[in-house]
Amino acid sequence: MTNFEHTRRQFVLPDGQLYFAGNSLGPAPKAAAKRVQQTIEAEWGSMVVKAWNTAGWMDQPDKLGNRLAPIVGATPDTITTGDTLSIKVFQALSSAVSMRPERRVILSDSGNFPTDLYMAGGLVNLLQSDYELRVVEPEGIMHALSENVAVVMLTQADYRTGRLHSMKDITQRAHEVGALTVWDLAHTAGAIATNLDTNKVDFAVGCTYKFLNAGPGSPAFIYVAPHLIDTASSVLSGWLGHARPFAFEPEYQAAAGIRHFRVGTPSVLAMASLDAALDVWDEVNINEVHSRSIELSELFIVEMAKSCPSLTLASPTDPYQRGSQVSFNCDYGYPLMQALIAAGVVGDFRAPDIIRFGITPLFLNEDDILKAVGIMQNIVDSASWDKPEFHARKAVT
Amino acid sequence: MTNFEHTRRQFVLPDGQLYFAGNSLGPAPKAAAKRVQQTIEAEWGSMVVKAWNTAGWMDQPDKLGNRLAPIVGATPDTITTGDTLSIKVFQALSSAVSMRPERRVILSDSGNFPTDLYMAGGLVNLLQSDYELRVVEPEGIMHALSENVAVVMLTQADYRTGRLHSMKDITQRAHEVGALTVWDLAHTAGAIATNLDTNKVDFAVGCTYKFLNAGPGSPAFIYVAPHLIDTASSVLSGWLGHARPFAFEPEYQAAAGIRHFRVGTPSVLAMASLDAALDVWDEVNINEVHSRSIELSELFIVEMAKSCPSLTLASPTDPYQRGSQVSFNCDYGYPLMQALIAAGVVGDFRAPDIIRFGITPLFLNEDDILKAVGIMQNIVDSASWDKPEFHARKAVT
Numbered sequence: 098m099t100n101f102e103h104t105r106r107q108f109v110l111p112d113g114q115l116y117f118a119g120n121s122l123g124p125a126p127k128a129a130a131k132r133v134q135q136t137i138e139a140e141w142g143s144m145v146v147k148a149w150n151t152a153g154w155m156d157q158p159d160k161l162g163n164r165l166a167p168i169v170g171a172t173p174d175t176i177t178t179g180d181t182l183s184i185k186v187f188q189a190l191s192s193a194v195s196m197r198p199e200r201r202v203i204l205s206d207s208g209n210f211p212t213d214l215y216m217a218g219g220l221v222n223l224l225q226s227d228y229e230l231r232v233v234e235p236e237g238i239m240h241a242l243s244e245n246v247a248v249v250m251l252t253q254a255d256y257r258t259g260r261l262h263s264m265k266d267i268t269q270r271a272h273e274v275g276a277l278t279v280w281d282l283a284h285t286a287g288a289i290a291t292n293l294d295t296n297k298v299d300f301a302v303g304c305t306y307k308f309l310n311a312g313p314g315s316p317a318f319i320y321v322a323p324h325l326i327d328t329a330s331s332v333l334s335g336w337l338g339h340a341r342p343f344a345f346e347p348e349y350q351a352a353a354g355i356r357h358f359r360v361g362t363p364s365v366l367a368m369a370s371l372d373a374a375l376d377v378w379d380e381v382n383i384n385e386v387h388s389r390s391i392e393l394s395e396l397f398i399v400e401m402a403k404s405c406p407s408l409t410l411a412s413p414t415d416p417y418q419r420g421s422q423v424s425f426n427c428d429y430g431y432p433l434m435q436a437l438i439a440a441g442v443v444g445d446f447r448a449p450d451i452i453r454f455g456i457t458p459l460f461l462n463e464d465d466i467l468k469a470v471g472i473m474q475n476i477v478d479s480a481s482w483d484k485p486e487f488h489a490r491k492a493v494t
Numbered sequence: 495m496t497n498f499e500h501t502r503r504q505f506v507l508p509d510g511q512l513y514f515a516g517n518s519l520g521p522a523p524k525a526a527a528k529r530v531q532q533t534i535e536a537e538w539g540s541m542v543v544k545a546w547n548t549a550g551w552m553d554q555p556d557k558l559g560n561r562l563a564p565i566v567g568a569t570p571d572t573i574t575t576g577d578t579l580s581i582k583v584f585q586a587l588s589s590a591v592s593m594r595p596e597r598r599v600i601l602s603d604s605g606n607f608p609t610d611l612y613m614a615g616g617l618v619n620l621l622q623s624d625y626e627l628r629v630v631e632p633e634g635i636m637h638a639l640s641e642n643v644a645v646v647m648l649t650q651a652d653y654r655t656g657r658l659h660s661m662k663d664i665t666q667r668a669h670e671v672g673a674l675t676v677w678d679l680a681h682t683a684g685a686i687a688t689n690l691d692t693n694k695v696d697f698a699v700g701c702t703y704k705f706l707n708a709g710p711g712s713p714a715f716i717y718v719a720p721h722l723i724d725t726a727s728s729v730l731s732g733w734l735g736h737a738r739p740f741a742f743e744p745e746y747q748a749a750a751g752i753r754h755f756r757v758g759t760p761s762v763l764a765m766a767s768l769d770a771a772l773d774v775w776d777e778v779n780i781n782e783v784h785s786r787s788i789e790l791s792e793l794f795i796v797e798m799a800k801s802c803p804s805l806t807l808a809s810p811t812d813p814y815q816r817g818s819q820v821s822f823n824c825d826y827g828y829p830l831m832q833a834l835i836a837a838g839v840v841g842d843f844r845a846p847d848i849i850r851f852g853i854t855p856l857f858l859n860e861d862d863i864l865k866a867v868g869i870m871q872n873i874v875d876s877a878s879w880d881k882p883e884f885h886a887r888k889a890v891t
Binding site: 109111112114116118121122124125129130133134137138141142143144145146147148149154179180181182183184187191195207210211212214215216218219220222223224226232256304306312313314315316317331332333334335336337339344345346347349360361362363364365366367368370438443445447448 | 506508509511513515518519521522526527530531534535538539540541542543544545546551576577578579580581584588592604607608609611612613615616617619620621623629653701703709710711712713714728729730731732733734736741742743744746757758759760761762763764765767835840842844845
């Protein structure tokens with residue numbers, strides 16, 4: 098059995114809080130402050146511009162990609178880091194679309210994280226002609242995969258309920274109709290076994306500030322399948338993706354391999370924090386974390402059913418159809434979550450009526466689950482939550 | 495007279511180096527390490543996800559924009575920060591192009607920084623139809639500004655020689671033919687008075703890691719002219735540019751004003767470092783810095799002419815046609831710069847034969863200039879630099 102008490106000790110856990118918002122922003126790894134400080138003082142401060150080579154900053158986006166690779170089930174040299182997830186969505190999508198020039202449909206679902214849909218919409222506006230962003234209900238994706246679909250872009254886990262798409266089945270179906278896939282792993286990377294290679298995913302993107310704990314606005318990542326890496330081209334052809342960035346040639350020539358998907362100069366401080374956050378993965382692997390997430394989630398669901406039976410489980414009951422979060426529908430979800438946070442149980446609320454709890458084995462354990470459920474039971478039982486004034490506060494600000 | 499000895503003391507200057515590469519990567523402000531540490535420990539560590547509101551992270555991109563505004567001559571609420579310069583080039587350019595839908599030419603020059611041309615090329619490839627990136631010689635821009643030009647995109651200072659375009663004249667001519675302007679301030683922001691508002695620039699972009707000293711890969715910025723802010727639209731329509739990002743609405747609705755040009759979640763650590771780097775501007779203004787830059791540059795040029803007459807000035811002699819750098823053409827520039835760096839004079843080399851020296855008044859003074867010239871004279875005089883082996887090393891790696 099993996100010792101998660103050891104990984105737990107590697108995090109700064111906020112005083113007096115049971116932190117169930119690791120699916121939104123992971124807590125600070127203790128190593129992060131030191132690593133970033135070292136980067137500022139021993140690298141930027143002492144070497145200044147020479148550090149691009151001497152301290153290895155230039156290769157860092159791809160080195161970090163290689164550290165991420167086993168966590169998402171990718172072979173080495175298929176991932177690079179940088180930019181934000183929104184930009185990486187745009188990059189993957191524009192690349193995929195340009196590989197299916199005769200097709201005009203970008204398919205997605207209403208369960209996708211909004212920024213993915215916004216970025217796709219922006220791309221469609223830019224492309225003009227007869228491109229279309231077609232958004233269907235999550236359960237309608239398989240049916241909507243037809244031969245005019247250039248690319249299907251989905252977030253693996255619904256950010257509200259944690260409901261998982263079958264990455265394997267949808268990717269297989271997409272390939273049958275000749276479409277490419279862009280999977281957003283924002284809510285799954287570092288939480289469940291995504292197995293990008295074996296699922297034959299074409300493009301994947303993700304952020305590192307949720308289950309990967311790399312800090313607010315930490316670098317995003319992009320994965321390109323090995324068989325596509327040398328044919329896919331990046332519309333966002335920035336100088337860091339050039340074969341010889343320091344030759345300053347007027348014509349763009351793509352670097353070989355995944356380096357081509359680098360764009361501009363990434364934040365070196367943010368990369369240092371990501372590097373520190375990945376240290377914990379030297380001791381655990383994603384399968385262990387996934388198993389443990391299921392164990393803790395099942396415990397949470399069982400205990401909640403006993404202690405707070407008035408809350409309705411919004412997440413799938415089958416743990417293999419659920420990401421690493423547990424959500425409930427609750428008419429008074431907004432004031433309830435405010436009360437929970439005030440009592441030290443930090444989850445979050447998503448309109449119209451969902452309260453979410455991220456289950457993060459790297460730093461949560463059974464005690465946390467039981468304590469949180471106990472606090473929740475007291476709060477739920479303490480007030481007449483069906484009073485109208487609580488319902489009036491549902492709107493998110 | 496502004497006391498630049500006081501600003502100098504605010505920087506970590508690398509031991510034993512005379513640092514003339516501030517036009518490539520500025521040195522670390524002493525405040526940066528502390529500010530970033532505080533952000534990690536007191537905000538991320540203690541507040542975790544609540545810090546997005548409690549610590550003001552959510553508004554930080556625009557607050558930093560407002561701190562940058564006076565440095566580049568912009569009114570408040572016309573600048574936001576985030577992403578990399580390459581992305582901001584793409585964003586400004588795609589926005590400008592979509593505002594001139596009947597025109598098909600993006601005009602630029604061969605003196606532009608390569609990544610700007612690469613990003614423009616990527617955009618043209620994506621747009622297909624008959625869009626064209628037309629690259630002319632720098633002195634041909636005024637002539638090439640015709641009524642089929644949608645947007646002219648230029649870097650104000652040539653990164654090799656420091657030669658400045660006339661932002662005022664070109665912008666005026668562009669407007670006469672109905673074109674929009676995108677100015678890249680990478681090599682001028684924080685160095686010279688760019689006066690964006692009075693020059694009637696439409697879009698400007700820039701980085702903050704050169705003359706603004708915010709650290710490697712620090713956030714870029716974008717400026718949109720006040721009269722365009724409410725009509726321009728961002729193709730990169732990420733959730734942070736949404737009117738209500740936390741409402742998670744399926745449809746994109748642009749935020750009012752410059753917030754609309756935010757894209758994804760920016761690195762909060764990188765923003766903290768930028769914030770610290772801008773403190774020095776509470777004490778000096780850009781006109782003082784610009785004057786002082788000219789004073790130091792003129793001294794450097796005069797002393798070099800006396801001490802190293804074999805090096806040919808590559809930068810304009812008129813200080814108002816020159817950015818904050820002094821460059822020389824030199825056949826043995828590559829090995830000479832290697833020798834200079836080894837002797838503690840840190841400039842850099844750009845192919846085929848240019849050695850560059852960034853003139854950065856915030857932390858350089860007359861003593862540094864005189865010492866550097868003295869060291870250079872010794873090195874130039876110490877070897878038979880016209881030997882073939884030195885010429886063979888010109889190629890950049």
